[in-house]
Amino acid sequence: MDERLELRFADVVLNDATHEVWRGEVRVELTPREFDLLRFFLLNPRRVLSKQQILDRVWAADFGGDPGIVETYVSYLRRKLDPLGPRLIHTVRFVGYALREADA
Numbered sequence: 001m002d003e004r005l006e007l008r009f010a011d012v013v014l015n016d017a018t019h020e021v022w023r024g025e026v027r028v029e030l031t032p033r034e035f036d037l038l039r040f041f042l043l044n045p046r047r048v049l050s051k052q053q054i055l056d057r058v059w060a061a062d063f064g065g066d067p068g069i070v071e072t073y074v075s076y077l078r079r080k081l082d083p084l085g086p087r088l089i090h091t092v093r094f095v096g097y098a099l100r101e102a103d104a
Helices: 032-043 051-058 069-084
Strands: 006-009 012-015 020-023 026-028 089-092 096-099
Touching (some): 006 032, 026 069, 051 069, 051 096, 069 089
Antiparallel strands (some): 012 020, 020 026, 089 096
């Protein structure tokens, strides 16, 4: 794999060229929107991202739908990633979401 095309955090690897995501040794099948959302988290590790920031970057800036779509897609990602290891996408109440490892 071309390292320049990979984003990594903990045991998650996202490859832009092949559009593949791995959690440890397991390939994770994502929809294009889930892939884009995970990519945005991986580009901003440990940073708290508001729903609006996520909407602006992952969905079109002129998205006129319900901002609850972010919660829905975060839950989709969690359902696919969490069974394979510790939770990485954390809710920061009243602020947004952050990609980080659990506190020891």
